[in-house]
Amino acid sequence: MASLQPVRGTHDLLPEQNRLQDHIAQVARDIGELYGYHRMTTPIFEFTDVFARTLGDTSDVVTKEMYTFEDRGGEQITLRPEGTAGIARAYISNGMQQMSPVKVSYYGPMFRYERPQKGRQRQFHQIGAELLGVEQVAGDIEMIAYGAHILKSLGLWESITLELNTLGDPESRAAYRDVLVDYFKGHFDRLSEDSRARLEKNPLRILDSKDKGDRELVANAPLFAEYLNEHSQEFFKSLTGGLGDIGIGYELNPRLVRGLDYYCHTCFEFTTNTLGAQGTVMAGGRYDGLISTMGGPQTAGVGWAAGVERLALMVGEAPAAPRPVALIPMGDAAEARCRTLAQTLREAGIAVELGYAGNMKKRMKRADKANAHLAVILGDDELAKGIAQLRDLDSGEQQEIALDQLAGVIGKR
Numbered sequence: 161m162a163s164l165q166p167v168r169g170t171h172d173l174l175p176e177q178n179r180l181q182d183h184i185a186q187v188a189r190d191i192g193e194l195y196g197y198h199r200m201t202t203p204i205f206e207f208t209d210v211f212a213r214t215l216g217d218t219s220d221v222v223t224k225e226m227y228t229f230e231d232r233g234g235e236q237i238t239l240r241p242e243g244t245a246g247i248a249r250a251y252i253s254n255g256m257q258q259m260s261p262v263k264v265s266y267y268g269p270m271f272r273y274e275r276p277q278k279g280r281q282r283q284f285h286q287i288g289a290e291l292l293g294v295e296q297v298a299g300d301i302e303m304i305a306y307g308a309h310i311l312k313s314l315g316l317w318e319s320i321t322l323e324l325n326t327l328g329d330p331e332s333r334a335a336y337r338d339v340l341v342d343y344f345k346g347h348f349d350r351l352s353e354d355s356r357a358r359l360e361k362n363p364l365r366i367l368d369s370k371d372k373g374d375r376e377l378v379a380n381a382p383l384f385a386e387y388l389n390e391h392s393q394e395f396f397k398s399l400t401g402g403l404g405d406i407g408i409g410y411e412l413n414p415r416l417v418r419g420l421d422y423y424c425h426t427c428f429e430f431t432t433n434t435l436g437a438q439g440t441v442m443a444g445g446r447y448d449g450l451i452s453t454m455g456g457p458q459t460a461g462v463g464w465a466a467g468v469e470r471l472a473l474m475v476g477e478a479p480a481a482p483r484p485v486a487l488i489p490m491g492d493a494a495e496a497r498c499r500t501l502a503q504t505l506r507e508a509g510i511a512v513e514l515g516y517a518g519n520m521k522k523r524m525k526r527a528d529k530a531n532a533h534l535a536v537i538l539g540d541d542e543l544a545k546g547i548a549q550l551r552d553l554d555s556g557e558q559q560e561i562a563l564d565q566l567a568g569v570i571g572k573r
Contacts, residue, residue, distance in 0.1 A: 170281060176478055179481065188287040189267070191310050197289050198264060200250070202247060204268070207237065211226060212238075214244070226238050226239075226273070239270075239271035244447070248456070252454060252456035260459075264290055266289070271283055278473070285469065286465045286466060287466050288464060292459055294460055297402065301403060304403060306464075316475070320430050321431050322408060322428060323430075325417070330424060332384075335389075343381055344363060345359070352369065362420060368417055395425050423445055426444075426462065427446075429444075432474065444465065484512055485534045487502055487536045488536065501563075501566065510571060536566065546563050546564070547562055548566055550569065
């Protein structure tokens with residue numbers, strides 16, 4: 161048994177780490193409520209087609225990273241590698257177009273078979289948000305503001321850069337795609353094997369390649385901005401103007417892309433230089449063609465997702481747990497009375513540390529370890545008088561408090 165370890169790419173979230181991740185998720189949830197986004201949860205696994213159709217059959221996620229298996233009924237099932245596809249499937253399955261606009265947030269585990277590294281695991285967690293049914297640029301501005309608000313509330317904003325690009329409308333994208341394919345065909349022999357496979361199906365993915373040779377070709381590739389039609393230019397102008405109105409600066413990154421055809425217009429990433437090479441902490445964009453690609457009605461969409469493990473690395477420490485009140489009973493009668501008192505205090509919302517055994521010295525030591533701020537000392541003499549000794553563990557001050565007033569006094573401390 162001593163040799164048992166978690167599966168490679170997974171890790172145990174011990175209480176302190178769990179508190180930190182819960183804090184990040186709760187901040188995201190609370191801020192989402194301010195913007196009208198409410199938490200939604202989809203199943204951890206879906207039919208494989210949900211992801212294969214939406215992520216692209218040449219993407220690394222589909223070809224290399226998905227955890228896919230056949231269940232006992234012979235169905236192909238995949239553990240979710242990301243959140244958007246499940247939300248989109250739920251939008252169709254539940255007839256949510258009748259609720260438009262749909263504004264939801266999510267938090268939960270995702271699964272990808274990739275090389276584990278700092279801030280990246282095979283089972284990881286994401287927070288995310290989706291806005292469905294809004295074609296106007298106001299949705300993009302709101303979504304970016306929402307993400308920025310979370311990063312500010314977590315105290316990370318000073319080390320964050322918003323990188324922004326436009327993918328244009330379908331007409332602009334088609335024009336750019338043709339030019340890009342012609343350019344890369346002229347350098348076909350220098351492309352990596354993966355990029356050759358992507359050339360016809362989603363050539364924009366080549367712009368995001370990490371291969372050194374591909375990067376050299378990408379540096380001289382035509383720019384998307386040169387092929388934007390008037391509508392696409394106006395949309396992006398409205399976006400940047402709206403971000404300026406709310407005081408959010410950005411850097412234009414013309415190589416920032418999303419490879420699949422259902423993406424359009426806004427493409428953004430919040431990045432940092434504090435995490436080494438893995439600098440993206442939150443990424444999103446507009447995907448007006450996603451729902452129809454999945455067989456649903458034509459529906460505009462925009463969203464973002466962020467890795468909780470990466471955010472946790474940046475935040476560093478979890479908020480402190482509530483400081484409890486330590487109950488120190490001396491004797492069987494006092495222990496029975498403390499059990500009743502502990503339940504009363506806990507039901508009143510007060511954290512209580514009540515040991516299971518030991519003399520006063522050992523119990524006080526446990527109180528110190530639990531970072532208690534008050535100690536209630538109760539023995540036979542105190543029970544006979546109907547009092548307890550209430551000690552402030554920070555100042556050392558101690559006073560007698562009537563047992564029937566104890567809960568009220570502690571509640572005010």
